[in-house]
Amino acid sequence: MIASRPPLQVLIAAPRGFCAGVDRAIRIVELALERFGAPVYVRHEIVHNRFVVDRLKTMGAIFVDELDDVPDDRPVVFSAHGVPKSVPAAATERGLSFVDATCPLVSKVHRQAERLIEEGRHILFIGHAGHPEVIGTLGQVPAGSITLVETVEDAGRVPVPDPENLAFLTQTTLSVDDTAAIVDALRIRFPAIRAPRSEDICYATSNRQAAVKEIAGSVERMLVIGSPQSSNSLRLAEVAERLGVSARLIERASAIDWECMGTPRSVGVTAGASAPEQLVREVIDALAERFEVTETVADHTPERMTFKLPRELVA
Ligand code: SF4
Numbered sequence: 125m126i127a128s129r130p131p132l133q134v135l136i137a138a139p140r141g142f143c144a145g146v147d148r149a150i151r152i153v154e155l156a157l158e159r160f161g162a163p164v165y166v167r168h169e170i171v172h173n174r175f176v177v178d179r180l181k182t183m184g185a186i187f188v189d190e191l192d193d194v195p196d197d198r199p200v201v202f203s204a205h206g207v208p209k210s211v212p213a214a215a216t217e218r219g220l221s222f223v224d225a226t227c228p229l230v231s232k233v234h235r236q237a238e239r240l241i242e243e244g245r246h247i248l249f250i251g252h253a254g255h256p257e258v259i260g261t262l263g264q265v266p267a268g269s270i271t272l273v274e275t276v277e278d279a280g281r282v283p284v285p286d287p288e289n290l291a292f293l294t295q296t297t298l299s300v301d302d303t304a305a306i307v308d309a310l311r312i313r314f315p316a317i318r319a320p321r322s323e324d325i326c327y328a329t330s331n332r333q334a335a336v337k338e339i340a341g342s343v344e345r346m347l348v349i350g351s352p353q354s355s356n357s358l359r360l361a362e363v364a365e366r367l368g369v370s371a372r373l374i375e376r377a378s379a380i381d382w383e384c385m386g387t388p389r390s391v392g393v394t395a396g397a398s399a400p401e402q403l404v405r406e407v408i409d410a411l412a413e414r415f416e417v418t419e420t421v422a423d424h425t426p427e428r429m430t431f432k433l434p435r436e437l438v439a
Contacts, residue, residue: 132415137335137394138424143328145227146171148431149204152225155437165200171398172354205256206230208263228431229326234264240291241265248273251295279309291318296326297356328397329356340367343392348373349403350396357396377410
């Protein structure tokens with residue numbers, strides 16, 4: 125006799141998964157492979173997702189850490205996170221052909237940083253040290269003209285050259301709530317600090333965090349599909365945990381810890397902006413092998429953001 129499976133409500137967050145910047149970056153590598161033939165080199169993971177990277181590798185992309193690893197006669201794509209100015213400059217000097225897959229919303233922050241420096245302001249940049257996007261943004265302006273602020277404590281003690289001549293910018297994939305607390309601390313300490321004209325945390329990051337908040341009250345566990353390197357995925361797990369839901373960041377179904385999972389009556393599922401929908405399906409199918417699953421997709425307003433592809437690849 126087959127033992128009956130315990131019932132499980134699976135609540136799927138929406139929106140989740142790929143954002144317009146990730147879609148565009150992946151398409152850029154695909155188009156570069158069509159246009160130039162394999163191999164096409166990609167500096168750093170095009171987006172933080174092993175599944176995406178492995179698929180592009182099978183198509184002929186070669187992922188490298190540094191420009192020095194790219195041969196002179198092959199094109200190179202820069203990742204969606206953006207690069208310091210020194211990288212395209214070095215590529216130009218070597219005569220390499222390159223395509224920049226930096227998300228336009230990251231590029232927008234880069235341009236803001238340049239403008240603020242032209243105005244003579246010192247920038248306090250809210251972000252996580254070592255993340256490629258942060259390295260890229262810090263590398264848009266001269267060393268010493270921008271200071272990284274990671275926490276509320278940093279905001280309270282960061283030394284600044286002139287408190288009357290400051291501005292702040294942020295990484296695009298931060299926690300909306302943590303960033304608001306850091307900005308509040310900066311504003312108390314530096315009332316004259318200039319804020320960005322519009323929010324730097326991108327639409328995809330804030331929408332996915334809001335979607336997790338929406339379902340967190342209705343589930344006992346949350347599975348967040350994404351890479352441990354993916355800033356926006358890590359933030360989704362944090363958001364759920366802060367709302368009292370036991371959350372796990374997993375790369376794909378095979379990473380589910382069934383012992384930890386236990387026998388909940390409800391599980392929320394979401395995915396970071398670099399995780400393909402295929403992995404969401406895989407996780408739900410894995411749940412369905414052990415539970416009698418009832419699936420519900422949360423109500424949401426569809427995202428309609430799209431970004432243009434670089435002209436050199438579509439002309
Ligand atoms: S998460 Fe936001 S900033 Fe990052 S690629 Fe997607 S849209 Fe662009």
